Amino acid sequence: MAPKINGVGVSGEDTRICVVMVGLPARGKSFIAQKAQRYLKWLSVPAKTFNVGNYRRHDAPQPTAEFFDTTNAEGERTRRAAAEAAVADMLRWFKSGGVIGILDATNSTKERRKWVIDRVQSEGVDVLFVESKCDDEELIMANIRDVKTTSPDYKGQDPEKAALDFRERIRNYEKVYKSINADGDEDDLTYLKIMNVGKQVIINRIRDYLQSRIVYYLMNLHIRPRSVWLSRHGESMLNLEGRIGGDAGLSHRGEEYALKLPQLVLDSVGSDRPLTVWTSTLKRTISTARHLPKHYNQLQWKALDELDAGVCDGLTYQEINDIYPEDFQARDEDKYNYRYRGGESYRDVVIRLEPIIMELERSEDILIISHQAVIRCIYAYFMQKTQEESPWVPVPLHTLMKLTPRAYGTELQTYKANIQAVSTWRGKGSTARHEDPVPEGGL
Numbered sequence: 001m002a003p004k005i006n007g008v009g010v011s012g013e014d015t016r017i018c019v020v021m022v023g024l025p026a027r028g029k030s031f032i033a034q035k036a037q038r039y040l041k042w043l044s045v046p047a048k049t050f051n052v053g054n055y056r057r058h059d060a061p062q063p064t065a066e067f068f069d070t071t072n073a074e075g076e077r078t079r080r081a082a083a084e085a086a087v088a089d090m091l092r093w094f095k096s097g098g099v100i101g102i103l104d105a106t107n108s109t110k111e112r113r114k115w116v117i118d119r120v121q122s123e124g125v126d127v128l129f130v131e132s133k134c135d136d137e138e139l140i141m142a143n144i145r146d147v148k149t150t151s152p153d154y155k156g157q158d159p160e161k162a163a164l165d166f167r168e169r170i171r172n173y174e175k176v177y178k179s180i181n182a183d184g185d186e187d188d189l190t191y192l193k194i195m196n197v198g199k200q201v202i203i204n205r206i207r208d209y210l211q212s213r214i215v216y217y218l219m220n221l222h223i224r225p226r227s228v229w230l231s232r233h234g235e236s237m238l239n240l241e242g243r244i245g246g247d248a249g250l251s252h253r254g255e256e257y258a259l260k261l262p263q264l265v266l267d268s269v270g271s272d273r274p275l276t277v278w279t280s281t282l283k284r285t286i287s288t289a290r291h292l293p294k295h296y297n298q299l300q301w302k303a304l305d306e307l308d309a310g311v312c313d314g315l316t317y318q319e320i321n322d323i324y325p326e327d328f329q330a331r332d333e334d335k336y337n338y339r340y341r342g343g344e345s346y347r348d349v350v351i352r353l354e355p356i357i358m359e360l361e362r363s364e365d366i367l368i369i370s371h372q373a374v375i376r377c378i379y380a381y382f383m384q385k386t387q388e389e390s391p392w393v394p395v396p397l398h399t400l401m402k403l404t405p406r407a408y409g410t411e412l413q414t415y416k417a418n419i420q421a422v423s424t425w426r427g428k429g430s431t432a433r434h435e436d437p438v439p440e441g442g443l
């Protein structure tokens, strides 16, 4: 079946792309590869990263810098074998239905790039090179700090010695590194060159829809420190009744949350640095945001409105089960894909949230005040939740969540307002108005 992105089949029955990372060590290649994989999987595009370093570690678990000297024949052989094993695995994975394979390695010479093209294209897979070039010392240093503390190559070693060795390794790569098309003879390659993580980009010969989607996403990434805060609206009058959807105002306790939110945010931000606030267009989120400081910019997004329950809007789960028992059961069986009659599925919500994610990636500090289903979808993007898990993640009312992107994942902190609220979480099969207790996990 043709893969689908944003609900549209991508061009051709068998679009398969090998995204080949290029660049010196400590240039954020793995960060970019991981993010691209996460984004694509969130959009239901089968994507997988093949990290050549992981293959190399089988034979050379903790090599010193001289292993990476190109005059070291043994090192060269081992590295070549690791690249071959990674690409062979990737090609097998493509045969089993993979769509975007990401080859995470330095691929820093023209010869290596030529080899990858020959190997991969002969199997009918297109190649998109993504080079991360960086001469910003601060960024490089941050990456070196990260590597020396997190890389299995230096596990158990003195961090300072590790940093020195890693710098030496980089120098060995620098001796042979050629930026893509630096000599003008790689002009026929399809590539995206990102300088200093987004300050400048060069795009060459991007061919199809899916390639341009990947490129557009990567162009919007930045690595300046920032966080994203998520909160549901305060408890609503319909939440009290256990009714879904609608456009009700806040309950008394919901109003209390709205009043407490500015302090909760301030405690979490740790300074009066302003945030940009995004709400949905529904009353309950706008009311929740209304006591936030005036110097916070506020924006309403239709895309942040709650999952549309169609004919079930305003009903309790018990009423849905009574009137549409087959629908109730179908939703429990496949909650991600179930679309309410005349309404939406979680999959539909992810599709309409895609521009929000893109905008989030471009932005600095943002506070989003939205709804249970929408927050689950955004949370799934940052925390890599599967489609089976995400529609069931508990997202309690009156709780602020802070997500901070880090090199290899997202850090989560939660802040409880300590204002009571009903539970709107519902377990499989249940028709309870307010199910309690709510399982651990999520917020």
Ligand SMILES: O=P(O)(O)OC[C@H]1O[C@@](CO)(OP(=O)(O)O)[C@@H](O)[C@@H]1O
Pocket: 232, 233, 236, 239, 243, 244, 245, 246, 306, 307, 309, 370, 371, 372, 373, 391, 424, 426
């Ligand atoms: O997908 P489920 O678990 O039904 O949760 C979504 C539901 O959560 C609710 C509350 O029950 O969201 P919210 O109060 O955040 O607007 C409903 O409006 C919505 O239909």
